[in-house]
Amino acid sequence: MPDRLVAPSILSxxxxxxxxxxxEVIAAGATVIHVDVMDGHFVPPITIGPxxxxxxREHVGExxxxxxxLMIERPERQVADFAKAGATGITIHAxxxxxVLYALDAVRAGGCRxxxxxxxxxxxxxxxxxxxxxxxxxxxxxxWGGQPFIxxxxxxxxxxxxxxxxxxxxxxxxxVTVKTAPECTAAGAAWFVAGSAIFGADDPASAxxxxxxxxxx
Numbered sequence: 628m629p630d631r632l633v634a635p636s637i638l639s640x641x642x643x644x645x646x647x648x649x650x651e652v653i654a655a656g657a658t659v660i661h662v663d664v665m666d667g668h669f670v671p672p673i674t675i676g677p678x679x680x681x682x683x684r685e686h687v688g689e690x691x692x693x694x695x696x697l698m699i700e701r702p703e704r705q706v707a708d709f710a711k712a713g714a715t716g717i718t719i720h721a722x723x724x725x726x727v728l729y730a731l732d733a734v735r736a737g738g739c740r741x742x743x744x745x746x747x748x749x750x751x752x753x754x755x756x757x758x759x760x761x762x763x764x765x766x767x768x769x770x771w772g773g774q775p776f777i778x779x780x781x782x783x784x785x786x787x788x789x790x791x792x793x794x795x796x797x798x799x800x801x802x803v804t805v806k807t808a809p810e811c812t813a814a815g816a817a818w819f820v821a822g823s824a825i826f827g828a829d830d831p832a833s834a835x836x837x838x839x840x841x842x843x844x
Contacts, residue, residue, distance in 0.1 A: 684713025710737025767801030776802025
C-alpha cells in the first residue's frame with residue numbers, strides 16, 4: 628500500500644504569509660503541499676496560477692512534492708505551464724474535459740504524476756477506463772474551503788480503492804479533520820488534503836501533526 632501522508636492545502640493559508648506558513652507545516656513533517664487552482668468557470672472562485680507554483684518551487688526547493696489540483700475547464704490546455712512551473716503531480720477533473728485520457732497523457736508528458744479527481748456525484752467507474760497515478764475523491768463539492776465532510780464519502784473511497792488497486796494512492800479532499808481522517812483511512816485512503824483544519828488553526832504545525840496522527844500517517 629502507498630505510504631499515508633497529509634498534504635496541507637494552501638487554499639486556506641494566509642497569502643500575505645504564504646512562504647512562512649508553508650515553512651511551518653514542512654517543519655512539522657509535511658512532505659507534500661497541495662495547490663488548488665480554480666478558474667472561475669469549472670468552479671466559481673478564482674485562485675492562483677503557474678506563477679505561484681513557480682514561486683513555491685523556488686521557495687521549498689526540490690525535496691518537497693507540489694501537488695497541483697486543477698479545478699479548471701479543459702485542463703489539458705494548461706498542464707504544460709504548471710509542469711514547467713515545478714509541479715510534481717497534476718490532478719485533473721474527470722468532469723472538466725471531454726478528453727480525459729489526452730489530459731492525463733499531457734500530464735505525464737510534462738514529467739508529472741497524473742491524478743484524476745471525481746466530484747461527489749461522479750460514478751467511480753471512470754477509473755475503470757483510465758490509468759492513473761493518483762485517484763482523488765472529493766469529499767465535499769469542489770470550489771470552497773471549510774465545507775463539511777460528506778458522510779457517504781468513505782463508501783465512495785472504498786469503491787475507488789477497489790477499482791484502482793493497491794498500488795495507486797487514493798486521496799481525499801474536503802472536510803478532512805482529526806474526526807473524519809480515521810474513517811477515510813479505514814476505507815482505504817492514503818493521502819489526505821487538509822486546508823482550513825490546518826491553516827485555519829491557531830497553530831498550523833500542531834494541527835498538521837494531529838491530523839497526521841489521526842490518519843495514521
